Amino acid sequence: MNIIKTDVLIIGAGGAGLRAAIAIAELDPSIQVALISKVYPMRSHTVAAEGGAAGVAREDDSFENHFNDTVTGGDWMSDQDAVEFFVHEAPKELTQMEHWGCPWSRKPDGHIAVRPFGGMKVERTWYAADKTGFHMLHTLFQTSLKFPSIQRFDEYYSTDLIVVDGCCRGATAIEMRSGQMHTFSARAVIIATGGAGRIFPFTTNGAIKTGDGMAMAYRAGVALKDMEFIQYHPTGLPGTGILITEGSRGEGGLLVNKDGYRYLQDYDLGPPDPSPRNKAMELGPRDRLSQAFWHEQKKGRTIKTPHGDVVHLDLRHLGEKKINERLPMVRELATAYVGVDPVYEPIPVRPVIHYTMGGIDTDINAATSIDGLFAAGECACVSINGANRLGSNSLTEILVFGARAGQSAVQILAADSPQVDEAAIHEQANAAKARIADLFLASGGGETVSGLRREMNDTMESGAGIYRTDASLRESSAVIKDIRRRFADIELQDKSNVYNTDLIQVLELGAMIDVAQALIISALERKESRGSHQRLDFTERDDKSYLRHSLASFVKGGDPEISYRDVTITRSQPGERVYGGGEQK
Amino acid sequence: MSNRIVELEILRYNPETDEEPKFQTFSVPCAEDWVVLDAINYIKDELDRTLSYRWSCHMAVCGSCGMMINGEPMLSCKSFLRDLPDRIRVEPLTNFPIERDLVVVMDDFMDKLDSVKPFLIPREEKTVDEGEFLQTPAQLSKFKQYTLCINCTLCYAACPQYAHNEGFVGPAALALAHRYNLDSRDVGRSARADVVASNAGIWECSFVGACSEVCPHGVDPAAAIQQTKIASSVDYFRDMLIPGRRS
Structure with a gap:
């Protein structure tokens, strides 16, 4: 088998992977970086982020404010040492992006502009109109072209990590153009493959967000942490799930039910100021807003559409000029996909799966429990996001922890002996290759990717959605187990080598089943309600039992084993999350 | 349904x-x-x-x-x-x-994107601690439109010149070079000129404008190329008139 030797292997070339690659290239241009991705870098899902990236920028703001907003927003599940580090690094990383050319929106005096965002006490969200992720991704990709030490392998689908004597030594990957399997031998590996929103049927996530990296690390023995916490964004377009940015509420957009009533005031988020004050009403946190929708729907106060119930996001009072300047993409998307021009009509929206707070268990250095293996971005769980991520913290997170992962990898290279056990690498690579070959040989099972994927999607929504119960989770767990069993009977229709997306989709589905199962069992075992994890049978937060991260460890052929680790608390003791008028002193 | x-x-x-x-x-x-x-x-x-x-x-x-x-x-x-x-x-x-x-096959496009040095070549070095480069909304609006390219390559499919000569650097890459050339923080125009102002660059374009018509984000590469031609001509005559300007 073809072996490609490198120093650091990065899997995933979105925001976090590119930032890690650049960090390494800047620290030491003699270190070889292999950057592999199943798509061209500019296709990575960072591209779809809209509203902005959080970092303290104003005189009247402080690191302490950003820390408190993040920890409170996360319902005290965030590790506070990590949040502390994150908020301090945030403005530096965002300034670094500016130095690389990112076209941040500006104030008249030429300084960076910031906008309000949900759950943030002071305006601190840097933005590039409403295409912030797009601009960040392209800026990072284009900047990466400066560095000859970064060698890209575009459209390589990574299948397995290679772990020898407890050290990560590379990975295997399929070159999609040829179908050939390659072995990447490396002394450090960084996973930056993003989230897993596609395990659900209705999501803002692109087709590529299938949790491949999470599943790879999980199968190699790293726990998935806090998987029960998955975020519903309150404002997606019905049908497609296309994201309508929180920035539209940051700019003054209002949410109303079928009676034109700003219903959020009924859910401890008021008072309904004409333009919401920070951390109130439409600028409340996402978990609360999505949960409020669920209750409105139960009360029959939402609006029926063929694609499910909606409420209205009204931007009309902002006027055409402001909408064009600050929210051009929202206008384009709403006009194209639901036929609504927000200058003249309110946009129909409903909660939509958006972000996995959980992920590969990492520490503050982006390190995992396997030596030489790091993870950053949405695939990782540091955790700064806790039980509910605040909007605009994740674009900053990919920079801060992407860079950190790169730095950590460089450090380990210095300490590590360059000797590797090549025979052991070969052995594992051959096993990975045999697994793929078996897929080509399987026949007669009759199961299809699309059929099993649909069943998985449906059970995730019905059993592990905004509100969960013991019964709903047990039901989903049984369905997923059945899907896992039938997955073995999947038969490839496409047996060719070149750009075989049937094969890739089978591998993606395998990853999604692993991730879905970890999520369900973690949710089943967390018998409390906290942040985005809401149980109808355990409605209160229970700090005594559950102020702890859940750790799901892979068990071949069975349910994952769940263990727990205390949350790191430094200076903010768990208290009540108060939004709206109650927050004002 | x-x-x-x-x-x-x-x-x-x-x-x-x-x-x-x-x-x-x-x-x-x-x-x-x-x-x-x-x-x-x-x-x-x-x-x-x-x-x-x-x-x-x-x-x-x-x-x-x-x-x-x-x-x-x-x-x-x-x-x-x-x-x-x-x-x-x-x-x-x-x-x-x-x-x-x-x-x-995307190889040719990826190579062309790379060839125009599509990254900021800054006027001055500055550390992160020294803060951001100032840029007014008016300075930003000069190049903002050309930052909107999503690299979908529809413009290459539409371009009669690229059909005819695959050496042509092409609409998206030239528009991206123009984006950096117009950025008030950038001084990389001469570094990009080798590729951009070459015979395979802007001068190959016959200004049919098909690229701009098919662009899903209104980037208007045709305008970028025409503006680059003008700037490049000004450079040329300035070099002729001011001896020793270009070493």
């Missing part, structure tokens, strides 16, 4: 088994709010799992799903069936080699 049946004629090509590409027709029951990509996904999921194509975001920003739709380069995720007839011909983007089915 409505009862509308759309016939999709899709150009198929598997290099391992086919001597040449040929069309295959699928009948797809379509909902009225679908885009062409939804119909193609239906084929993949329900009718033929061997069909290969690229897509991800389904919101016209990742740039993966460009195809020829009834002869026009378009993003399949933004091509609404309501605007199209009941028979739709879908082919891979023209002017690119076919890798398989609707997937084209």
Whole structure:
């Protein structure tokens, strides 16, 4: 088998992977970086982020404010040492992006502009109109072209990590153009493959967000942490799930039910100021807003559409000029996909799966429990996001922890002996290759990717959605187990080598089943309600039992084993999350 | 789902088994709010799992799903069936080699993007602790439009010059070079001139403007190329008139 030797292997070339690659290239241009991705870098899902990236920028703001907003927003599940580090690094990383050319929106005096965002006490969200992720991704990709030490392998689908004597030594990957399997031998590996929103049927996530990296690390023995916490964004377009940015509420957009009533005031988020004050009403946190929708729907106060119930996001009072300047993409998307021009009509929206707070268990250095293996971005769980991520913290997170992962990898290279056990690498690579070959040989099972994927999607929504119960989770767990069993009977229709997306989709589905199962069992075992994890049978937060991260460890052929680790608390003791008028002193 | 049946004629090509590409027709029951990509996904999921194509975001920003739709380069995720007839011909983007089915080989485009040095070459070095470079909204608006390119390559499929001469640097890459050249923080114009102002660069463009017509984000590469031609001519005459200016 073809072996490609490198120093650091990065899997995933979105925001976090590119930032890690650049960090390494800047620290030491003699270190070889292999950057592999199943798509061209500019296709990575960072591209779809809209509203902005959080970092303290104003005189009247402080690191302490950003820390408190993040920890409170996360319902005290965030590790506070990590949040502390994150908020301090945030403005530096965002300034670094500016130095690389990112076209941040500006104030008249030429300084960076910031906008309000949900759950943030002071305006601190840097933005590039409403295409912030797009601009960040392209800026990072284009900047990466400066560095000859970064060698890209575009459209390589990574299948397995290679772990020898407890050290990560590379990975295997399929070159999609040829179908050939390659072995990447490396002394450090960084996973930056993003989230897993596609395990659900209705999501803002692109087709590529299938949790491949999470599943790879999980199968190699790293726990998935806090998987029960998955975020519903309150404002997606019905049908497609296309994201309508929180920035539209940051700019003054209002949410109303079928009676034109700003219903959020009924859910401890008021008072309904004409333009919401920070951390109130439409600028409340996402978990609360999505949960409020669920209750409105139960009360029959939402609006029926063929694609499910909606409420209205009204931007009309902002006027055409402001909408064009600050929210051009929202206008384009709403006009194209639901036929609504927000200058003249309110946009129909409903909660939509958006972000996995959980992920590969990492520490503050982006390190995992396997030596030489790091993870950053949405695939990782540091955790700064806790039980509910605040909007605009994740674009900053990919920079801060992407860079950190790169730095950590460089450090380990210095300490590590360059000797590797090549025979052991070969052995594992051959096993990975045999697994793929078996897929080509399987026949007669009759199961299809699309059929099993649909069943998985449906059970995730019905059993592990905004509100969960013991019964709903047990039901989903049984369905997923059945899907896992039938997955073995999947038969490839496409047996060719070149750009075989049937094969890739089978591998993606395998990853999604692993991730879905970890999520369900973690949710089943967390018998409390906290942040985005809401149980109808355990409605209160229970700090005594559950102020702890859940750790799901892979068990071949069975349910994952769940263990727990205390949350790191430094200076903010768990208290009540108060939004709206109650927050004002 | 409505009862509308759309016939999709899709150009198929598997290099391992086919001597040449040929069309295959699928009948797809379509909902009225679908885009062409939804119909193609239906084929993949329900009718033929061997069909290969690229897509991800389904919101016209990742740039993966460009195809020829009834002869026009378009993003399949933004091509609404309501605007199209009941028979739709879908082919891979023209002017690119076919890798398989609707997937084209991107190498040449990626090389060209790289060749124009599409990154900020700053006027002054500054540490992060010294804060941001100032840039007024007016300075930003000079180049903002040219930052909007999603690299979907529809403009290369539309460009008659690229069809005729594959050495042409092409619309998206030249527009991106222009984006950095116009940025008040950048001084890289001369470093980019080797490629941009070469015979394979701006001077190859005959200003048909097809690139700007097909651009899904209004980037207007044709305008970028014409503006670069003017700036480059000014450079040329200045160099002639001021001896020793260019060493």
